[in-house]
Amino acid sequence: MLPCQRHLFDIPDDVAYLNCAYMSPLMKPVIEAGATGLARKAHPWEITPDKFFSGADQFRATAAQLIDCSPDDLAIVPSASYGIATAARNLPVKQGQSILVLDEQFPSNYYPWQRLAEGNGASLKVVTWPADHDWTAAVLESLTADVAIAALPHVQWTSGGRLDLARIAEACRKQGTALALDLTQSLGALPFSVRDVQPDFAVAASYKWLLAPYSIGLLYVAPRWQGGFPLEENWIQRANARDFSSLILYTEGYDSGARRFDMGERSNFALIPAAIRAMEQLLDWKVPEISETIGALNRHLAGAAAELGFSSPPEHLRAPHYLCLRRNTGIPRAFPELLAGKKVFVSVRGSSIRVTPHLYNSTLDAERLISCLRQTASLS
Numbered sequence: 001m002l003p004c005q006r007h008l009f010d011i012p013d014d015v016a017y018l019n020c021a022y023m024s025p026l027m028k029p030v031i032e033a034g035a036t037g038l039a040r041k042a043h044p045w046e047i048t049p050d051k052f053f054s055g056a057d058q059f060r061a062t063a064a065q066l067i068d069c070s071p072d073d074l075a076i077v078p079s080a081s082y083g084i085a086t087a088a089r090n091l092p093v094k095q096g097q098s099i100l101v102l103d104e105q106f107p108s109n110y111y112p113w114q115r116l117a118e119g120n121g122a123s124l125k126v127v128t129w130p131a132d133h134d135w136t137a138a139v140l141e142s143l144t145a146d147v148a149i150a151a152l153p154h155v156q157w158t159s160g161g162r163l164d165l166a167r168i169a170e171a172c173r174k175q176g177t178a179l180a181l182d183l184t185q186s187l188g189a190l191p192f193s194v195r196d197v198q199p200d201f202a203v204a205a206s207y208k209w210l211l212a213p214y215s216i217g218l219l220y221v222a223p224r225w226q227g228g229f230p231l232e233e234n235w236i237q238r239a240n241a242r243d244f245s246s247l248i249l250y251t252e253g254y255d256s257g258a259r260r261f262d263m264g265e266r267s268n269f270a271l272i273p274a275a276i277r278a279m280e281q282l283l284d285w286k287v288p289e290i291s292e293t294i295g296a297l298n299r300h301l302a303g304a305a306a307e308l309g310f311s312s313p314p315e316h317l318r319a320p321h322y323l324c325l326r327r328n329t330g331i332p333r334a335f336p337e338l339l340a341g342k343k344v345f346v347s348v349r350g351s352s353i354r355v356t357p358h359l360y361n362s363t364l365d366a367e368r369l370i371s372c373l374r375q376t377a378s379l380s
């Protein structure tokens with residue numbers, strides 16, 4: 001268990017921020033790294049050609065430790081949707097086949113597959129919301145021979161339900177189904193290993209559980225797809241990019257590994273150092289310990305909320321860092337206003353309250369939320 005890390009963040013004492021699944025706050029050293037990087041452009045004459053490559057290489061090396069793959073297998077992308085669009089551009093689907101997604105899947109991991117299916121005479125197959133909260137069993141049941149691609153998250157974002165990706169991946173391999181993963185709501189807070197799961201593609205936007213800035217993320221591309229088509233054709237993906245004087249000697253060749261899938265201007269001098277600093281901190285804390293520490297706080301919250309009539313998925317079927325509370329009688333309309341007045345930040349969506357703390361939260365924050373839940377009895 002890790003001690004509370006609030007001192008690394010700029011969170012006022014009267015704010016109980018329990019909404020990392022929406023957007024994490026940046027740590028002070030991450031802001032410093034980003035600001036230093038941004039200021040570099042005040043002196044562009046000091047930005048030598050090698051700087052276009054060194055930051056990106058360091059980003060790949062650091063991210064590779066978090067996701068457990070070779071740095072060569074990572075591309076730098078601006079968003080989850082960019083990574084998913086890259087996967088959809090390269091994974092084949094034939095007429096009559098289907099693409100598997102979850103019920104209420106995040107739109108960035110739904111629309112590209114819908115478009116791909118439409119364009120190929122295929123269909124989307126939606127895994128029905130499992131009444132018993134067991135998303136893994138529901139996926140395995142839906143994984144019939146017609147499924148060409150399973151496009152899945154590690155954590156279903158509106159329930160907190162956790163998928164057993166190792167089991168699902170094994171079933172996919174057995175029948176030749178490609179596996180494309182959106183790890184945006186899990187990487188950094190829930191242990192994951194490319195070596196164990198062996199997906200075809202896996203993407204994570206980094207502004208949530210990677211504690212990094214907005215507009216940067218990573219895309220894992222399995223070696224078997226590294227000869228594929230990138231979304232963009234830009235200069236820095238090409239084999240001759242390191243020699244600035246020969247850029248117009250156009251080449252068919254790409255840089256090695258997954259680098260061909262990098263977004264344009266991937267050498268972002270502000271975002272890259274900030275994201276590296278954030279990932280270094282996560283590696284220092286260690287993801288299993290982060291998961292366990294946040295999990296303990298959520299367990300406490302789930303127990304207290306249950307006494308007040310709120311239910312949540314059973315602990316063994318949900319991600320430890322991600323707690324969705326529901327109540328049969330619904331959530332009073334005045335609840336968001338009550339939370340705002342008390343400066344307690346969670347996500348209220350329909351009949352669900354999504355609570356996603358991180359290491360900056362203490363039991364004091366949890367008590368403030370519990371006090372708000374208690375007051376729901378007096379609200380209409």
Ligand SMILES: Cc1ncc(COP(=O)(O)O)c(C=O)c1O
Nearest residue numbers: 079080081106108157184185205
């Ligand atoms: C599951 C999931 N994937 C992806 C994203 C972000 O997508 P994008 O990077 O395309 O904006 C979110 C944001 O809430 C999310 O919850």
